Amino acid sequence: MDRISVIRNVEEALAAFEAGECDLAELERRVRAILRAYATEFDGDLEAYRASGDDEIDGLVVLAPSRRAARERVRGLVDGAERAADLRFEVERVE
Known part of the structure; x- marks a missing residue:
């Protein structure tokens, strides 16, 4: 997953929170899952x-x-x- 995908996914999660489609706990779960995927599917030498x-x-x-x-x-x-x-x-x- 590249940085642009991460940012897009976090923006989508924030938009869902702002629209009342999820609560803060769900937003935190989504963002944590996005960051975990980024860290474990990191493109590059790391x-x-x-x-x-x-x-x-x-x-x-x-x-x-x-x-x-x-x-x-x-x-x-x-x-x-x-x-x-x-x-x-x-x-x-x-x-």
């Missing part, structure tokens, strides 16, 4: 990786060209260099 482990990063999904790069991106999202070095986690490709 792939989606999900982190599992310490609470603050468990379930975090990042795009990266490799498993090693995904680990670095996850660490980069944690505040504080000392805390990032102490994290215990794994990353797996999202299928």
Whole structure:
């Protein structure tokens, strides 16, 4: 899915919400599904990786060209260099 498709799909979901065709919870579900599809069907050299482990990063999904790069991106999202070095986690490709 490309960015233009994502934007179009999000706009359609927002229009449905504004027209009263869905409530906020349904809008959030639609947008979350659109973003998940974008992240897991990403066109290009990047792939989606999900982190599992310490609470603050468990379930975090990042795009990266490799498993090693995904680990670095996850660490980069944690505040504080000392805390990032102490994290215990794994990353797996999202299928």
